[in-house]
Amino acid sequence: MSRRADRLFQIVQILRSRKQVTAEQLAERLAVSTRTIYRDITDLSLSGVPVVGEAGQGYHLLPGYHLPPLMLTAPEVEAMVAAIRLVQTWSGAAMAEAASRAEEKLLNVLTPERRAVAERSRILSPDFNKYPQVKAHFDAIHAAIGALEVLKLCYQDAQGKASVRHVHPLGLTFWGEVWVVVAWCEARNDYRSFRLDRCQEVVPTGRHFTEVAGRSLDDFVQRQRARGIAAGQ
Incomplete structure (x- = not known):
């Protein structure tokens, strides 16, 4: 794929992911001039991509337009x-199995050239089973996050x-070899972070909570940024 063809594809992907984007934003994202973006948008429109532009508002795609989802670069x-x-x-175990299924689907829909890239990748992640308790607790915590269920740790x-x-x-975060669950602790009435490898037992309680302002993951992240403190330390 040529550099220009790759850029056109990236423009469409960006437009698909946002309701509205300006030429200036596209130019900054793709490290080109706004004049180049104007030419690219014109070429996309002439090729049948339904790009709609509004003065002072930017560009968006008409609903229903789809591209093959896995036209990926190497x-x-x-x-x-x-x-x-x-x-x-x-x-x-559950997420690892889902990842394996995703890998199979990825390999099946890639072009032969891109499949060869995937199969010869030298990036490895060997499993030495260093933290077996993490694997035991990860799925239960992940499920509870999705279900907004209170856990007993x-x-x-x-x-x-x-x-x-x-x-x-509220969320799971990975720090090298350590997974941490970010949570609102009822006993402390405040945020706390718990390392999964130090959890002796994780028990769903059947009670549910509502993520509200002041007790949300977004608020936790904003607080940590303001303090300049890394979660889990």
């Missing part, structure tokens, strides 16, 4: 393979002190 293919392999190694901190917490699981 670096994008290898990035996908690397991500899949990391998930297979470090997540829970039997937890042991870095000093070996044990405690039992009822938490509202």
